[in-house]
Amino acid sequence: MRVIILGSAAGGGVPQWNCGCPNCRAARERGVGSLQSSVAVSADGARWILLNASPDLRAQLAAHPVLWPPRQDSRGTPIGAVVLTDGEIDHTLGLLLLREATSRLVVYAAAGVTALLGAEWPVYRILSAYAGVDVRTLPDGRAVQMADAAGEALGIACTAVPVARRPPRYARAAAAGAFDVGLRLRDERTGATLAYIPTAGAIDTAVRSVASGADLLLFDGTFWSDGELRDAGVEAPTAREMGHLPIGDPGGSVEVLPNVGSKRIVLVHINNTNPILREGSAERLRVEAAGIEVGEDGMEFEL
Numbered sequence: 650m651r652v653i654i655l656g657s658a659a660g661g662g663v664p665q666w667n668c669g670c671p672n673c674r675a676a677r678e679r680g681v682g683s684l685q686s687s688v689a690v691s692a693d694g695a696r697w698i699l700l701n702a703s704p705d706l707r708a709q710l711a712a713h714p715v716l717w718p719p720r721q722d723s724r725g726t727p728i729g730a731v732v733l734t735d736g737e738i739d740h741t742l743g744l745l746l747l748r749e750a751t752s753r754l755v756v757y758a759a760a761g762v763t764a765l766l767g768a769e770w771p772v773y774r775i776l777s778a779y780a781g782v783d784v785r786t787l788p789d790g791r792a793v794q795m796a797d798a799a800g801e802a803l804g805i806a807c808t809a810v811p812v813a814r815r816p817p818r819y820a821r822a823a824a825a826g827a828f829d830v831g832l833r834l835r836d837e838r839t840g841a842t843l844a845y846i847p848t849a850g851a852i853d854t855a856v857r858s859v860a861s862g863a864d865l866l867l868f869d870g871t872f873w874s875d876g877e878l879r880d881a882g883v884e885a886p887t888a889r890e891m892g893h894l895p896i897g898d899p900g901g902s903v904e905v906l907p908n909v910g911s912k913r914i915v916l917v918h919i920n921n922t923n924p925i926l927r928e929g930s931a932e933r934l935r936v937e938a939a940g941i942e943v944g945e946d947g948m949e950f951e952l
Protein backbone atom coordinates (compact mmCIF):
# COMPACT_ATOMS: atom_id res chain seq x y z
CA MET A 650 0.00 0.00 0.00
CA ARG A 651 1.32 3.41 -0.97
CA VAL A 652 0.56 6.48 1.11
CA ILE A 653 1.30 10.13 0.26
CA ILE A 654 0.79 13.10 2.57
CA LEU A 655 -0.70 15.69 0.21
CA GLY A 656 -1.06 18.28 2.94
CA SER A 657 0.23 18.22 6.50
CA ALA A 658 -1.30 21.47 7.81
CA ALA A 659 -4.50 22.08 9.73
CA GLY A 660 -7.19 24.50 8.54
CA GLY A 661 -5.64 27.70 7.18
CA GLY A 662 -2.39 26.08 6.06
CA VAL A 663 1.08 27.56 6.54
CA PRO A 664 1.26 30.47 6.01
CA GLN A 665 -2.34 31.30 6.83
CA TRP A 666 -3.51 34.34 4.86
CA ASN A 667 -4.14 36.57 7.88
CA CYS A 668 -1.59 35.24 10.36
CA GLY A 669 1.60 37.01 11.39
CA CYS A 670 2.87 34.38 13.84
CA PRO A 671 6.59 33.43 13.64
CA ASN A 672 5.87 30.24 11.66
CA CYS A 673 3.71 32.02 9.08
CA ARG A 674 6.23 34.85 8.77
CA ALA A 675 9.09 32.39 8.25
CA ALA A 676 7.08 30.47 5.65
CA ARG A 677 6.43 33.67 3.70
CA GLU A 678 10.05 34.76 3.87
CA ARG A 679 11.43 31.40 2.76
CA GLY A 680 8.69 30.72 0.25
CA VAL A 681 7.94 27.35 1.83
CA GLY A 682 4.90 26.25 3.73
CA SER A 683 2.41 23.44 3.97
CA LEU A 684 -0.93 22.73 2.44
CA GLN A 685 -4.10 21.72 4.18
CA SER A 686 -4.82 18.27 5.51
CA SER A 687 -5.17 15.46 2.98
CA VAL A 688 -3.67 12.04 2.20
CA ALA A 689 -3.70 9.80 -0.88
CA VAL A 690 -3.58 6.01 -0.58
CA SER A 691 -3.38 3.22 -3.15
CA ALA A 692 -3.16 -0.56 -3.13
CA ASP A 693 -1.96 -0.96 -6.73
CA GLY A 694 -0.24 2.38 -7.41
CA ALA A 695 -2.67 3.05 -10.25
CA ARG A 696 -5.99 3.73 -8.55
CA TRP A 697 -6.02 6.09 -5.60
CA ILE A 698 -8.27 7.00 -2.71
CA LEU A 699 -8.22 10.55 -1.33
CA LEU A 700 -8.54 10.85 2.41
CA ASN A 701 -10.19 14.25 2.83
CA ALA A 702 -10.53 16.90 0.12
CA SER A 703 -8.74 20.08 1.15
CA PRO A 704 -9.16 23.64 -0.15
CA ASP A 705 -5.64 23.16 -1.59
CA LEU A 706 -6.66 20.12 -3.61
CA ARG A 707 -5.93 21.64 -6.99
CA ALA A 708 -2.28 22.31 -6.08
CA GLN A 709 -2.01 18.93 -4.37
CA LEU A 710 -3.15 17.01 -7.44
CA ALA A 711 -0.86 19.08 -9.67
CA ALA A 712 2.13 18.25 -7.45
CA HIS A 713 1.86 14.45 -7.75
CA PRO A 714 2.13 12.79 -11.20
CA VAL A 715 0.45 9.60 -9.94
CA LEU A 716 -2.70 11.69 -9.52
CA TRP A 717 -2.66 13.11 -13.04
CA PRO A 718 -5.08 11.97 -15.79
CA PRO A 719 -3.96 8.50 -16.88
CA ARG A 720 -4.70 8.81 -20.62
CA GLN A 721 -3.58 11.37 -23.16
CA ASP A 722 -6.15 13.40 -25.00
CA SER A 723 -9.03 12.46 -22.77
CA ARG A 724 -10.43 13.35 -19.39
CA GLY A 725 -10.10 10.99 -16.49
CA THR A 726 -8.61 10.53 -13.07
CA PRO A 727 -6.85 7.82 -11.08
CA ILE A 728 -8.93 8.90 -8.06
CA GLY A 729 -11.52 6.22 -7.45
CA ALA A 730 -13.06 7.55 -4.23
CA VAL A 731 -12.83 10.15 -1.49
CA VAL A 732 -13.14 9.27 2.19
CA LEU A 733 -13.92 12.01 4.71
CA THR A 734 -12.93 11.90 8.38
CA ASP A 735 -15.12 14.87 9.33
CA GLY A 736 -17.29 17.61 7.86
CA GLU A 737 -14.94 20.55 8.50
CA ILE A 738 -14.29 23.13 5.78
CA ASP A 739 -10.61 22.18 5.58
CA HIS A 740 -11.49 18.55 4.81
CA THR A 741 -14.45 19.04 2.48
CA LEU A 742 -14.12 22.25 0.47
CA GLY A 743 -11.96 20.43 -2.09
CA LEU A 744 -14.97 18.34 -3.13
CA LEU A 745 -16.28 21.41 -4.94
CA LEU A 746 -12.98 21.61 -6.83
CA LEU A 747 -13.66 18.16 -8.30
CA ARG A 748 -16.85 19.35 -9.99
CA GLU A 749 -15.40 18.82 -13.50
CA ALA A 750 -15.38 15.05 -12.97
CA THR A 751 -16.87 13.04 -15.83
CA SER A 752 -18.64 10.59 -13.56
CA ARG A 753 -20.22 10.89 -10.15
CA LEU A 754 -17.78 11.47 -7.29
CA VAL A 755 -17.70 8.60 -4.84
CA VAL A 756 -17.64 10.03 -1.32
CA TYR A 757 -17.53 7.87 1.79
CA ALA A 758 -18.31 9.54 5.12
CA ALA A 759 -19.78 8.79 8.53
CA ALA A 760 -23.54 9.24 8.89
CA GLY A 761 -23.32 12.61 10.68
CA VAL A 762 -21.07 14.07 7.99
CA THR A 763 -23.23 12.70 5.18
CA ALA A 764 -26.17 14.52 6.77
CA LEU A 765 -24.24 17.81 7.13
CA LEU A 766 -23.05 17.81 3.52
CA GLY A 767 -26.63 17.32 2.39
CA ALA A 768 -27.97 20.22 4.49
CA GLU A 769 -26.06 22.79 6.61
CA TRP A 770 -23.05 22.77 4.24
CA PRO A 771 -24.79 21.87 1.01
CA VAL A 772 -21.83 20.48 -0.93
CA TYR A 773 -23.75 17.47 -2.24
CA ARG A 774 -26.65 19.61 -3.47
CA ILE A 775 -24.28 21.98 -5.26
CA LEU A 776 -22.32 19.11 -6.83
CA SER A 777 -25.53 17.51 -8.06
CA ALA A 778 -25.62 20.24 -10.74
CA TYR A 779 -22.08 19.26 -11.85
CA ALA A 780 -20.52 15.81 -11.57
CA GLY A 781 -22.94 14.58 -8.94
CA VAL A 782 -22.10 12.52 -5.90
CA ASP A 783 -22.37 8.84 -5.15
CA VAL A 784 -22.95 9.22 -1.40
CA ARG A 785 -21.79 6.21 0.61
CA THR A 786 -22.20 6.14 4.37
CA LEU A 787 -19.53 4.42 6.46
CA PRO A 788 -21.00 2.24 9.20
CA ASP A 789 -19.47 2.57 12.68
CA GLY A 790 -16.67 0.10 13.28
CA ARG A 791 -17.33 -2.29 10.38
CA ALA A 792 -14.91 -2.85 7.49
CA VAL A 793 -16.14 -1.76 4.06
CA GLN A 794 -14.53 -2.71 0.74
CA MET A 795 -13.73 0.55 -1.04
CA ALA A 796 -14.99 0.63 -4.63
CA ASP A 797 -14.99 3.19 -7.45
CA ALA A 798 -18.01 4.66 -9.25
CA ALA A 799 -18.34 1.54 -11.42
CA GLY A 800 -18.36 -0.65 -8.32
CA GLU A 801 -14.89 -2.00 -8.99
CA ALA A 802 -12.98 -2.86 -5.81
CA LEU A 803 -9.99 -0.64 -5.03
CA GLY A 804 -8.18 -3.28 -2.98
CA ILE A 805 -8.54 -1.52 0.35
CA ALA A 806 -10.96 -2.15 3.18
CA CYS A 807 -11.83 0.80 5.40
CA THR A 808 -13.12 0.73 8.95
CA ALA A 809 -14.37 4.03 10.40
CA VAL A 810 -14.49 4.38 14.17
CA PRO A 811 -16.10 7.47 15.75
CA VAL A 812 -13.58 9.41 17.85
CA ALA A 813 -14.13 11.99 20.58
CA ARG A 814 -14.83 15.42 19.08
CA ARG A 815 -17.59 17.93 18.47
CA PRO A 816 -19.49 18.76 15.25
CA PRO A 817 -18.08 21.58 13.09
CA ARG A 818 -18.56 25.17 14.21
CA TYR A 819 -21.09 25.85 11.43
CA ALA A 820 -23.25 23.01 12.73
CA ARG A 821 -23.24 23.45 16.50
CA ALA A 822 -26.95 22.72 16.64
CA ALA A 823 -26.72 19.53 14.58
CA ALA A 824 -28.32 16.43 16.03
CA ALA A 825 -25.93 14.05 17.76
CA GLY A 826 -24.30 11.59 15.40
CA ALA A 827 -21.00 10.27 14.11
CA PHE A 828 -19.03 13.26 12.80
CA ASP A 829 -15.34 12.58 13.40
CA VAL A 830 -13.94 9.20 12.65
CA GLY A 831 -10.56 7.54 12.66
CA LEU A 832 -9.93 5.32 9.63
CA ARG A 833 -8.24 1.95 9.57
CA LEU A 834 -7.31 1.17 5.97
CA ARG A 835 -6.14 -2.32 5.16
CA ASP A 836 -4.60 -3.54 1.92
CA GLU A 837 -6.74 -6.59 1.23
CA ARG A 838 -3.91 -8.44 -0.52
CA THR A 839 -0.90 -7.72 1.71
CA GLY A 840 -2.60 -6.88 5.00
CA ALA A 841 -0.61 -3.64 5.29
CA THR A 842 -2.51 -1.21 7.51
CA LEU A 843 -2.72 2.57 7.72
CA ALA A 844 -4.39 4.27 10.68
CA TYR A 845 -5.50 7.80 9.80
CA ILE A 846 -6.76 10.00 12.64
CA PRO A 847 -6.19 13.65 11.72
CA THR A 848 -8.51 14.94 14.44
CA ALA A 849 -9.12 13.49 17.88
CA GLY A 850 -9.88 14.95 21.29
CA ALA A 851 -8.53 12.00 23.23
CA ILE A 852 -6.47 8.86 22.93
CA ASP A 853 -9.14 6.47 24.13
CA THR A 854 -10.31 2.97 23.27
CA ALA A 855 -11.68 4.19 19.91
CA VAL A 856 -8.32 5.61 18.87
CA ARG A 857 -6.50 2.55 20.18
CA SER A 858 -8.75 0.21 18.20
CA VAL A 859 -7.83 2.08 15.00
CA ALA A 860 -4.12 2.48 15.77
CA SER A 861 -3.21 -0.83 17.37
CA GLY A 862 -0.96 -2.93 15.14
CA ALA A 863 -0.99 -0.39 12.28
CA ASP A 864 2.14 -0.16 10.12
CA LEU A 865 1.70 3.61 10.08
CA LEU A 866 -0.35 5.97 12.22
CA LEU A 867 -1.01 9.49 10.95
CA PHE A 868 -2.30 11.37 13.99
CA ASP A 869 -3.72 14.76 15.02
CA GLY A 870 -0.79 17.11 15.61
CA THR A 871 -2.87 20.30 15.51
CA PHE A 872 -1.69 22.03 18.70
CA TRP A 873 1.23 21.69 21.07
CA SER A 874 -0.59 23.28 24.00
CA ASP A 875 -4.18 23.84 25.04
CA GLY A 876 -3.99 27.66 25.01
CA GLU A 877 -1.84 27.93 21.88
CA LEU A 878 -4.20 30.11 19.83
CA ARG A 879 -4.84 32.51 22.71
CA ASP A 880 -1.10 32.75 23.37
CA ALA A 881 -0.71 33.75 19.70
CA GLY A 882 -3.13 36.62 20.34
CA VAL A 883 -6.18 35.04 18.73
CA GLU A 884 -9.52 35.09 20.48
CA ALA A 885 -10.31 31.44 20.04
CA PRO A 886 -11.40 28.31 21.89
CA THR A 887 -8.76 26.10 23.47
CA ALA A 888 -7.37 23.05 21.70
CA ARG A 889 -9.44 20.75 23.90
CA GLU A 890 -12.58 22.83 23.29
CA MET A 891 -11.95 22.40 19.57
CA GLY A 892 -11.59 18.66 20.06
CA HIS A 893 -7.84 18.39 19.56
CA LEU A 894 -5.74 16.65 22.19
CA PRO A 895 -2.69 18.92 22.69
CA ILE A 896 0.61 17.19 21.98
CA GLY A 897 2.67 18.58 24.84
CA ASP A 898 0.30 19.10 27.77
CA PRO A 899 0.30 16.57 30.64
CA GLY A 900 -1.38 13.43 29.31
CA GLY A 901 -0.87 14.74 25.77
CA SER A 902 -0.11 12.72 22.68
CA VAL A 903 3.69 12.89 22.99
CA GLU A 904 3.32 10.84 26.17
CA VAL A 905 0.55 8.50 25.12
CA LEU A 906 1.02 7.83 21.39
CA PRO A 907 4.18 5.71 21.77
CA ASN A 908 2.12 3.01 23.51
CA VAL A 909 -0.87 2.70 21.18
CA GLY A 910 0.88 -0.11 19.30
CA SER A 911 1.56 1.50 15.90
CA LYS A 912 4.87 0.69 14.20
CA ARG A 913 5.48 4.23 12.95
CA ILE A 914 3.84 7.49 14.03
CA VAL A 915 3.70 10.73 12.04
CA LEU A 916 1.84 13.87 13.10
CA VAL A 917 -0.43 15.56 10.55
CA HIS A 918 -3.08 18.36 10.57
CA ILE A 919 -0.49 20.64 12.21
CA ASN A 920 -1.65 24.18 12.92
CA ASN A 921 0.52 27.07 11.75
CA THR A 922 1.06 28.26 15.35
CA ASN A 923 2.56 24.93 16.44
CA PRO A 924 6.18 25.19 17.68
CA ILE A 925 6.95 21.64 16.43
CA LEU A 926 7.14 23.20 12.95
CA ARG A 927 10.41 24.85 13.97
CA GLU A 928 13.44 22.60 13.47
CA GLY A 929 15.42 22.41 16.69
CA SER A 930 12.70 23.86 18.96
CA ALA A 931 12.39 22.25 22.39
CA GLU A 932 8.92 21.01 21.44
CA ARG A 933 10.15 19.48 18.19
CA LEU A 934 13.00 17.75 20.03
CA ARG A 935 10.55 16.28 22.55
CA VAL A 936 8.42 14.84 19.77
CA GLU A 937 11.45 13.36 18.04
CA ALA A 938 12.83 11.95 21.30
CA ALA A 939 9.52 10.10 21.71
CA GLY A 940 10.09 8.45 18.32
CA ILE A 941 7.33 10.47 16.66
CA GLU A 942 7.82 12.21 13.31
CA VAL A 943 6.52 15.58 12.21
CA GLY A 944 4.61 15.22 8.94
CA GLU A 945 5.51 17.22 5.83
CA ASP A 946 3.84 17.68 2.48
CA GLY A 947 4.98 15.08 -0.05
CA MET A 948 6.07 12.44 2.48
CA GLU A 949 5.57 9.00 0.94
CA PHE A 950 5.29 5.62 2.58
CA GLU A 951 5.30 2.08 1.24
CA LEU A 952 3.55 -0.18 3.74
Ligand code: MLT
Binds near residue numbers: 661737738739818848
Ligand atom coordinates in the same frame (compact mmCIF):
# COMPACT_ATOMS: atom_id res chain seq x y z
C1 MLT B 1 -10.60 21.71 13.08
O1 MLT B 1 -10.05 20.74 12.59
O2 MLT B 1 -10.67 21.89 14.29
C2 MLT B 1 -11.22 22.70 12.17
O3 MLT B 1 -10.81 22.48 10.85
C3 MLT B 1 -10.96 24.08 12.63
C4 MLT B 1 -11.61 25.10 11.74
O4 MLT B 1 -12.77 25.43 11.95
O5 MLT B 1 -10.93 25.59 10.83
Ligand code: MN
Binds near residue numbers: 659660739740848918
Ligand atom coordinates in the same frame (compact mmCIF):
# COMPACT_ATOMS: atom_id res chain seq x y z
MN1 MN C 1 -9.40 20.73 10.55
Ligand code: ZN
Binds near residue numbers: 668674
Ligand atom coordinates in the same frame (compact mmCIF):
# COMPACT_ATOMS: atom_id res chain seq x y z
ZN1 ZN D 1 0.50 31.59 11.78
